[in-house]
Amino acid sequence: MTRFLRRLAIASAAASIPLAAAAVATSAVTVAAPGVSSPQCDPHVYSHCVTNGPQCDLNWSRNVWTGECHPQPAMPDWYVVRPAYAPPYAPVDVPPPPPPPPWAQQLQPRWDEGSQQWVWVRI
16 A cells, blocks of 8 residues: 555646646746736726736726736627517517507516417516
């Protein structure tokens, strides 16, 4: 049992040496080049990225590790925005709710997924 643990310790130490060397080498590269900085966002200028700023525009994406800020990619051509009146589970082409009939003046229109139509329910 002692031989096994000794061999396991030697093997894990030998395997961790390249990992430690890589960690030291990459940290030395980032420390050795302080003048080279990636673009970061200025908190006072939300329209574009500048250097030496701590945060991005709220609509931009930020890489936490490098501090880079990039605008969100454009929406693809196939994406259709859901209408404001449509619930999240309704299809994208759902028609707007019709005006309430005379007997349903106090009821709310709700999309019924089973019948694919608007129904009037008491809320």
